[in-house]
Amino acid sequence: MPNEALGKLIARGDGMLGYCDACGRSRWIDLYALAAKLGRSFPIAQLNGKLRCDQCGSKRLSITISPAHSVLAH
Numbered sequence: 739m740p741n742e743a744l745g746k747l748i749a750r751g752d753g754m755l756g757y758c759d760a761c762g763r764s765r766w767i768d769l770y771a772l773a774a775k776l777g778r779s780f781p782i783a784q785l786n787g788k789l790r791c792d793q794c795g796s797k798r799l800s801i802t803i804s805p806a807h808s809v810l811a812h
């Protein structure tokens with residue numbers, strides 16, 4: 739995973755998909771809410787353990803960055 743800041747993803751319009759290792763559920767992460775909490779300069783490589791599955795509460799989330807065009811298609 740490239741060590742980029744949250745603000746960079748937002749500026750590019752990228753999306754972040756979180757996949758829960760515990761229950762197998764995946765969802766789009768709200769980057770704006772995340773940046774408001776952690777700051778836009780927060781590196782995405784350090785997000786491990788900071789995200790929580792809203793379905794089962796597990797913190798074991800795998801993150802995938804999606805380029806802007808695939809988010810718009812979604």
Ligand SMILES: [Zn+2]
Binds near residue numbers: 760761762794795796
């Ligand atoms: Zn889960």
